[in-house]
Amino acid sequence: MDIGFITKYVPLYIEAAKLTLRLGVIGILLSLAVGLVCSLALYYRVPVLRRLVSAYIELSRNTPLLVQLFFLYFGLPKVGIRISSEACAIIGLAFLGGSYMAETFRSGLEAIEKSQMESALSVGLTHAQVMRYVIFPQALAISVPGLCANMIFLIKETSVFSVVALPDLMYVAKDLIGLYYKTDEALLMLVIAYLILLLPISILAAVLERRLRYAGFGN
Amino acid sequence: MQDLGIRVLFMGNNFIRLLGGLWITLKISLLAVALSVVLGTLLGVVMTIKHPVIKAITKFYLEFIRIMPQLVLLFLVYFGLTKSFGINLSGQVSAVIVFTLWGTAEMGDLVRGALISIPAHQYESGAALGLTKGQIFLYIVIPQTLRRLIPLAINLTTRMIKTTSLIVMIGVVEVLKVAQQIIEANRYTVPDAALWIYGTIFFLYFLACWPISLLASWLEKRWKN
Numbered sequence: 001m002d003i004g005f006i007t008k009y010v011p012l013y014i015e016a017a018k019l020t021l022r023l024g025v026i027g028i029l030l031s032l033a034v035g036l037v038c039s040l041a042l043y044y045r046v047p048v049l050r051r052l053v054s055a056y057i058e059l060s061r062n063t064p065l066l067v068q069l070f071f072l073y074f075g076l077p078k079v080g081i082r083i084s085s086e087a088c089a090i091i092g093l094a095f096l097g098g099s100y101m102a103e104t105f106r107s108g109l110e111a112i113e114k115s116q117m118e119s120a121l122s123v124g125l126t127h128a129q130v131m132r133y134v135i136f137p138q139a140l141a142i143s144v145p146g147l148c149a150n151m152i153f154l155i156k157e158t159s160v161f162s163v164v165a166l167p168d169l170m171y172v173a174k175d176l177i178g179l180y181y182k183t184d185e186a187l188l189m190l191v192i193a194y195l196i197l198l199l200p201i202s203i204l205a206a207v208l209e210r211r212l213r214y215a216g217f218g219n
Numbered sequence: 220m221q222d223l224g225i226r227v228l229f230m231g232n233n234f235i236r237l238l239g240g241l242w243i244t245l246k247i248s249l250l251a252v253a254l255s256v257v258l259g260t261l262l263g264v265v266m267t268i269k270h271p272v273i274k275a276i277t278k279f280y281l282e283f284i285r286i287m288p289q290l291v292l293l294f295l296v297y298f299g300l301t302k303s304f305g306i307n308l309s310g311q312v313s314a315v316i317v318f319t320l321w322g323t324a325e326m327g328d329l330v331r332g333a334l335i336s337i338p339a340h341q342y343e344s345g346a347a348l349g350l351t352k353g354q355i356f357l358y359i360v361i362p363q364t365l366r367r368l369i370p371l372a373i374n375l376t377t378r379m380i381k382t383t384s385l386i387v388m389i390g391v392v393e394v395l396k397v398a399q400q401i402i403e404a405n406r407y408t409v410p411d412a413a414l415w416i417y418g419t420i421f422f423l424y425f426l427a428c429w430p431i432s433l434l435a436s437w438l439e440k441r442w443k444n
Binding site for chain 2: 058059061062063064066067068070071074075076077078079152156157158159160162163170173174177181183184187190191194195198199202
């Protein structure tokens with residue numbers, strides 16, 4: 001194990017980790033937005049939109065991100081749609097994550113019993129108030145474990161971004177292996193980098209889940 | 220330009236080659252699924268044992284495998300083992316090993332979850348009726364566990380098929396690699412082939428995974444009660 005080599009190339013990994021984190025966070029925020037809109041379309045059974053959303057969910061959940069990225073990055077320019085690497089990565093992540101988030105939100109909304117809606121309406125709340133004060137808080141609490149799992153999943157999925165020429169962690173590791181044949185060091189740093197990125201989220205998720213279990217009072 | 224390269228798909232045996240590439244992906248993932256179901260079931264049973272050392276080991280294994288991106292695991296086995304231990308594995312063998320390790324962890328957790336979800340009174344009522352331990356497992360615990368487990372295990376299968384697409388990154392010639400070869404071979408005659416070829420792969424993966432997903436959700440609904 002070459003400690004000098006490790007300390008020399010740690011800055012490269014930090015840069016790469018920043019890129020992974022930045023793209024991951026943007027992608028997750030977008031997929032939360034997409035997921036929320038899609039789950040509402042399903043929840044309210046909006047006539048045409050609902051069909052489109054279901055088709056989108058099936059399509060996105062049953063194809064790998066790698067193939068989606070290949071299509072976006074290498075396929076679409078052939079019809080004149082040129083997207084930068086970063087935009088490709090973010091769109092891909094949002095496309096993939098949107099459907100997972102939508103499913104999680106939907107199952108949260110559907111877990112709220114009808115009696116909640118009816119009793120809230122019967123005490124004189126408007127529909128908007130019912131959603132704001134009764135349905136959403138409970139649905140969100142139920143969805144949190146799933147949402148956390150999705151976030152971890154999406155950050156893990158960012159590891160394929162090197163195929164669209166983004167210098168992420170995998171790219172740096174592969175580069176160092178190729179250039180210097182320091183496989184052990186490069187891989188060790190890779191593992192540590194991902195542990196630093198993902199372990200805190202995983203622990204936070206476990207803590208959140210435990211605390212939010214109180215929200216499901218009475219179930 | 221007019222046809223955007225769709226004819227490349229049907230030139231020679233290009234389409235058959237793509238299907239052949241997809242078959243390699245499917246073969247690796249199905250082999251890994253089969254191994255994971257067996258090993259994962261064992262792991263799940265082991266994980267229900269309340270022994271601190273066993274708990275610590277299985278927890279470490281589970282957390283490490285689940286927190287690492289599968290691509291990192293592939294790199295560790297494919298590049299790491301060769302360099303550190305001189306074990307030279309082909310891309311396909313490394314892929315089977317990695318996806319079995321990962322699938323075993325995921326399957327083990329599912330089995331553990333399903334086993335724990337059987338309430339204690341089920342065991343107790345069985346015992347009160349005079350069933351032996353073996354009978355309780357065979358007639359009470361296993362049928363209920365399977366109903367919870369099978370839809371989840373089928374979902375895991377689709378996840379493993381999708382994740383197996385990563386093997387292109389460790390040099391296995393599978394569907395994406397074949398696609399690149401076809402596109403490169405026709406670079407001058409049909410420069411726009413990429414759109415159709417990659418679009419086709421997108422739908423091939425969809426066609427491979429969608430029926431399995433449908434089966435899982437159908438079983439889940441059917442066995443809900």
